[in-house]
Amino acid sequence: MTHPVPASHDASLAHAQSFWRTWVFSTDHKTIAKQYMFTGLALALVGGFLAYVIRMQLASPGRPVPGYGAVGPGQYNAVVTLHGTIMIFWVAMPILLAGLGNFLIPLMIGARDMAFPRLNMLSYWIFFISTVILLVSFFVPGGAAAGGWTTYPPLSDRAINSGVDLGVTLWILAVALEFAAFLMGGINFIVTAINNRAPGMRLFDMPLMVWMEVAASIIFLFSVGPLIAGAVLLLLDRTANTGFYDPARGGDPLLFQHLFWFFGHPEVYVILLPGFGAVAEILPVFARKPVFGYRMIVYSTIVTGVLSFIVWAHHQFVAGIDPRLATPFSITTILISVPIGITLFAFIATLWRGSITLQTPMLFALGMIAVFLLGGVTGIHNGVPATDIYIHDTYFVVAHFHYALIPSVFFAFFAAFYYWFPKMFGRRTNEWLGQLHFWGTFVFMNVTFFSMFLLGLMGHHRRISNPHFFEALRTPEADRLQWIATIGALGLLAAQIALIANLILSLTRGVRAERNPWRANTLEWTVESPPPHGNFATLPLVRRGPYEYSAPGRSEDYLPQDAPA
Amino acid sequence: MQYARAAHIEHESTEVPTGRLGMWWFLASEIVIFGGLITIYVLFRWRHPEWGAESSHTINAAGGFNTLVLLTSSLTVVLAHKAVSEGKLGEAARLLGFTLLGGAVFLCVKVFEYTHEIREGFLPARSLFWSFYYTMTGLHALHVLGGMVAIACVLVAVRRGKIPHRVEYVGIYWHFVDVVWIFLFPLLYLTS
């Protein structure tokens, strides 16, 4: 066995490969990260369009939606199902977990690539195939899956129950492939962070982003298994005429709900933690202060991860579960807000007496904390059976999880995107367009979803295509709120034009970025922008933790992790 | 290919080789998939004591023989790992061949069992017990097949003197398939 000289830092290596190997079937973690990210953003446009259809239909039921046409009740179900599915599985996970994780983990821990680069490429291409299958399911006879993103049986196990046959099978297939892709990616993340850290980097020298990505990957890996088993049973119910979920034949439809939420609730943290990680990187850089309570945040994350496995039944309080389950699951649900609260307080304490600069990444990071707090606090109402029985399946819940997911997915991703854009593409973004994007997103997000809290308390059920069907929702007040939410949604979508314009403008005409434009400490800023294939000329020797800002007695207010003292 | 492996990993932070660590995390994901299925089955079995009568129609002798076959193939694959660590690649290849043979015998016996049961009218849709029986043994058989493909690939490579460390990794996977069967056998056959 010969040990060749590491040739990766030879910059010509990247150019020596063909177009296909460099840009399409690449094993370079940075290229794969961009592939995931742009696939996710493209799918966000699809998901956003579906949101537009939903909002237009609810504001003026029955009137054809411009650009889509009339929305019948069955079609409305498919649109809602696919909006949820796409936004969670094809937007949140690829951009936050796979996109940011792939780009940042090797760079932040000082590795040349992921532990298994070819597995990484395979993971993206399986994800790509799953994306194609999902999009194809819109156009098959019978239309796309219409059983909700939770795809409960009996809606999903017999075609006669939801009116959709092939669409549901394709949905299950697409989600299964997507899970396989993220399992491969997750194993790669975990092993890379455990085993391929640069010399000198201990576990507690890792940036919080790496901790959070790894924690999210571990949570995903352990929670998804039973659902995969459950999905196999569902598929057999559909194709092989078994009766796993059919009570008439001894099966149990509640079982699927349990399996789904055993995965589904940890999935919330799979999405949230990478967002927290990005915020934790950005706050100290723009406040020029060490992050407050680094170890406390790590421990809180671990506790959150463990607790996330024992809260799932709070999604099923009204599903007919054993009433004795309600109290323990309610207690654990309230309990999980403690470690999350600790993390948020640590973030706020990081700002205390910092010298804060409100540039675009920082604005989005602060916006994330502000909006997420409201989402988290309204979660308490859903976690207690007494109030949940009243608000369950109303727009209050819809508003709650959008207040939790939009900050953790979009705000945190945009913060990360503006922050690491110079590293990814070697150019600076336009600050003015970035600020416009932030204020548009922040204001219209609140306009849209705050009115949904009020609609939910008025009794607007979350899965009806025509609110006028109900007496209580036929009032002028309700109609006004529906329109406010719709106008907010249109504004929210319009604000994203600023992002697209910024992206195009910065990629073509942006100012060239130097290595470390934000004067940050972590290892990714010590290499060129964009980093070459193989990342580091020689592996860095890590000497300290990632957040040494404004150390007394130094001329510079930052101290990179690998700089000699 | 070996070039790429050696080039991008220069430093390992723990004493466990990166490939073996990856295999363990992969097995962790398999534990929750198979374990999830077994958990669901155990709960249903608890709820339906009458499944004991159905379970008595499985062939204990065939299941027992298959357990023996898998245990023996586990022995040969771990001996192959030992042979590799002693530098005896030829012996390792021969032992891997025995493991492949064991996998093939296991699948043949399984096919014989399925044929027999289907002839007797025990189809997957007959009752929930048989649905579980075919799902669990079928998924396990797919893992046996997958393991055989992996072992065959490693066998070819070892014959050419390449990447012998992978003998250990496929071995760990093969033992996992064995462990799953150790639980499936009493769950589906013996508790009648």
Added chain:
Amino acid sequence: MVASDVEAGHPNYVAIWGILVAALIVSLLMAGMKLPVVTLVLIFSVAIVKAWLVAAYFMHLKYEPFFVLLVVFAGLACLYFLFVGLVPDVVFHAASAVGP
């Protein structure tokens, strides 16, 4: 097998295989017994012992650092949570379901 094998992380594999086969024969014999509860407990105890022998010696879990063991047990812990949470609904609540 010599002592140096054990030091190199290679226990006597053939002997472990012998114990596993003996355990298999024991569980096959127990399946014929007429005491359901005792049989059940014994058969699954034997299965757990067999699985542990394979994992510890054939898969070398005994020789791995502690955190690898933790990976396996974290998976089992998740399954335990799932099991406990599902018992009330799937095992006992089913009586209220429709059908035979």
